[in-house]
Amino acid sequence: MRLNRARQAATIWSDADRQRAIDRLEREIHQVTPAKRKLFDNLFQHHERQLLQEVGTKATGPRSIFAKKLAQMKTAAEEEAYGAANMTAGKRVKFLVCLSDAEIEATTRSIADADRVVDQLEREIHGITSNDQMRFTKVLSIRLFEFDAWRQAIGVQELQKTIEQRVIHFGYQKMHLLSYISESIRRMGSGNNFTTDISEWLHISNVKEAYRSTNKVNYIQQMLKHNDRCTGLNYMEETLSYLALQGWYDIDSAKGFNLLPAADKRRNTCRAQLLCLHHCLKEPFFGPVSQHVHHLRETHVRGVCRSIRLTSLRDASVDFGIPNFGHLFPTQIEGDWGHEVSGLVLRYDQNVLIDSLFIKLQNGLLYYGQPFHCPTSVERVGLDCKVEYTDANQGIMPESHNTWVQYMDSDLDNTFQG
Amino acid sequence: MKSGSWQGKEIRGMIRTLAVNCAPILDCSQDAGETAAETASDDMVMGAVRALCEFSLLVSQRNHSDLSLAALDDALKHIYNKKGAFRDQKISKSAKAKVDELLARESHHLQEQKIHKIRAAMEVQLYGAEKVTTSK
Numbered sequence: 175m176r177l178n179r180a181r182q183a184a185t186i187w188s189d190a191d192r193q194r195a196i197d198r199l200e201r202e203i204h205q206v207t208p209a210k211r212k213l214f215d216n217l218f219q220h221h222e223r224q225l226l227q228e229v230g231t232k233a234t235g236p237r238s239i240f241a242k243k244l245a246q247m248k249t250a251a252e253e254e255a256y257g258a259a260n261m262t263a264g265k266r267v268k269f270l271v272c273l274s275d276a277e278i279e280a281t282t283r284s285i286a287d288a289d290r291v292v293d294q295l296e297r298e299i300h301g302i303t304s305n306d307q308m309r310f311t312k313v314l315s316i317r318l319f320e321f322d323a324w325r326q327a328i329g330v331q332e333l334q335k336t337i338e339q340r341v342i343h344f345g346y347q348k349m350h351l352l353s354y355i356s357e358s359i360r361r362m363g364s365g366n367n368f369t370t371d372i373s374e375w376l377h378i379s380n381v382k383e384a385y386r387s388t389n390k391v392n393y394i395q396q397m398l399k400h401n402d403r404c405t406g407l408n409y410m411e412e413t414l415s416y417l418a419l420q421g422w423y424d425i426d427s428a429k430g431f432n433l434l435p436a437a438d439k440r441r442n443t444c445r446a447q448l449l450c451l452h453h454c455l456k457e458p459f460f461g462p463v464s465q466h467v468h469h470l471r472e473t474h475v476r477g478v479c480r481s482i483r484l485t486s487l488r489d490a491s492v493d494f495g496i497p498n499f500g501h502l503f504p505t506q507i508e509g510d511w512g513h514e515v516s517g518l519v520l521r522y523d524q525n526v527l528i529d530s531l532f533i534k535l536q537n538g539l540l541y542y543g544q545p546f547h548c549p550t551s552v553e554r555v556g557l558d559c560k561v562e563y564t565d566a567n568q569g570i571m572p573e574s575h576n577t578w579v580q581y582m583d584s585d586l587d588n589t590f591q592g
Numbered sequence: 593m594k595s596g597s598w599q600g601k602e603i604r605g606m607i608r609t610l611a612v613n614c615a616p617i618l619d620c621s622q623d624a625g626e627t628a629a630e631t632a633s634d635d636m637v638m639g640a641v642r643a644l645c646e647f648s649l650l651v652s653q654r655n656h657s658d659l660s661l662a663a664l665d666d667a668l669k670h671i672y673n674k675k676g677a678f679r680d681q682k683i684s685k686s687a688k689a690k691v692d693e694l695l696a697r698e699s700h701h702l703q704e705q706k707i708h709k710i711r712a713a714m715e716v717q718l719y720g721a722e723k724v725t726t727s728k
Contacts, residue, residue, distance in 0.1 A: 270696035278703055310714060317710045325706075330699060337694045342679050342687050352647070352671070356664050359656050368651050371603060412655050 199272050214252065221247035271330070379404070607648055611641050617681060636677035643670035 225243055293307055359365060384397040384404075614637055619630035647667040650660055683691075 270692065271699060274696055274700035274703075278700065278707075314711060314714055317714070318707060321706055321710060325699075325703065329702065330695070333698060333702060334691070334695050337691050337698065338679060338683075339676070341691050341694065342683050344675050344678075344682075349675075352668055355651055356661055356668070359651075359661060359664075364654055364656050365651065371601065371652060372654070374601075408654070 195277070196273060218248060221250070603648065603652075607645050610645065611638070614638075614641055617678075633677060636674045639670060640674035640677055643667045643674065647671060 222244065225247060355365065355368070380401050381397070384400040385393060387400050388396040618634050618637060644667075647664065650664045650667060653660060656664075
């Protein structure tokens with residue numbers, strides 16, 4: 175009961191103290207003279223009277239329109255009396271912070287009155303000595319002083335930074351959508367629609383340049399062929415760039431990208447190539463094909479992949495991670511080279527290799543591509559390899575004719591609607 | 593940047609001018625007398641610009657691989673980490689007023705809570721845990 179009475183008295187004291195602190199702060203910050211204070215009171219009373227006449231007997235609660243308008247009137251009267259220069263945002267913040275400090279000070283001071291009663295009660299009930307209480311008060315004041323110094327130096331700045339991060343943020347939907355682009359590409363292929371560059375340039379690269387490359391006779395077929403070749407070249411160029419980044423490039427592509435080390439550059443001079451040619455002629459890398467190959471009942475491919483070893487179609491399908499490789503490969507050979515070459519290479523029963531193939535794996539990795547000429551279809555390109563040498567194609571196509579073969583495994587994600 | 597008709601090179605043009613447009617918010621920390629905060633701010637701004645350029649160039653690639661997608665994620669992470677450098681440019685009058693109001697209020701709360709914690713910790717030292725539990 176004594177404690178409650180002391181707290182009640184302290185609260186009354188703190189209200190009066192708070193009002194005094196507000197007056198003092200206003201004097202300090204806004205430089206309010208008594209004359210200005212009187213002017214403000216007169217102005218505010220004048221506005222209040224006008225408002226009461228306008229509102230009449232309507233509700234005058236704390237949340238009513240009357241209260242809001244009264245607050246606006248007060249602000250207007252403050253600006254008129256103290257001048258707009260005194261009401262800058264910085265001074266306003268300083269005033270609010272100092273006011274909160276003054277409130278704490280007033281509360282602490284009032285609590286100190288109550289604490290005296292508490293101390294006396296504690297001495298009576300808990301048996302705490304006055305020396306302990308003095309030591310407690312002394313250490314507490316030191317801690318509070320340290321905390322106040324920290325708050326003035328760092329705490330308010332950190333708090334302001336935290337509040338700014340909370341209030342002023344970049345939480346737009348467009349910013350949030352950026353985080354889904356990577357997942358979208360992984361699932362549905364490259365997003366050509368994210369940029370207008372490709373679609374806006376299509377009529378130049380696919381139409382204007384293609385038409386200029388024709389002889390203006392049956393130009394539609396020639397343009398389509400031109401676009402098809404350009405697409406293949408683009409794939410080749412991008413794959414070579416990727417392989418160069420990964421360190422998987424051959425000498426030819428490295429020469430194209432000027433990525434050869436100095437030792438390799440010396441090795442690729444004309445003289446060095448002539449010496450190599452003489453060496454190859456003496457000891458040819460590809461020996462004569464054994465007659466036993468003709469009688470194999472299992473499809474065999476003499477291939478070179480990452481591990482530089484011979485492999486069969488069945489092993490290649492395991493190595494490349496493409497289950498139906500054995501089926502895709504003959505289909506692709508026939509699609510690219512025609513039935514005649516396919517028959518020569520694979521024999522007409524499509525089961526036995528009549529000749530040996532030298533397949534150089536360019537890119538054994540999975541990557542995702544979306545053809546720009548058909549944005550609604552999604553391809554998952556599984557394997558790029560190059561048929562570098564066959565015994566069968568010597569009479570049909572020149573030796574330097576290398577064909578890029580792309581095996582597409584597109585039955586997974588073809589439901590994307592652009 | 594004003595464009596009458598889309599020609600497919602607007603995004604590249606915007607990227608070219610992005611660093612120039614960010615020049616006024618730099619603190620010119622290459623001059624003498626720069627502070628650590630100014631240097632850090634400039635690094636944040638230029639890092640965000642670079643990450644944005646990289647992201648835009650990577651996302652417009654026609655083909656992607658694990659390497660390019662990892663670089664895309666990395667650029668996005670850089671953007672998110674450094675976009676706070678542009679907070680001062682985004683602040684409006686109403687937002688500043690709100691920040692000031694919250695600062696005044698939460699400063700009061702912070703002080704009250706901290707004083708209460710200090711007092712409670714010292715009471716534990718003086719009276720032991722029994723006093724704290726009984727007082728609560």
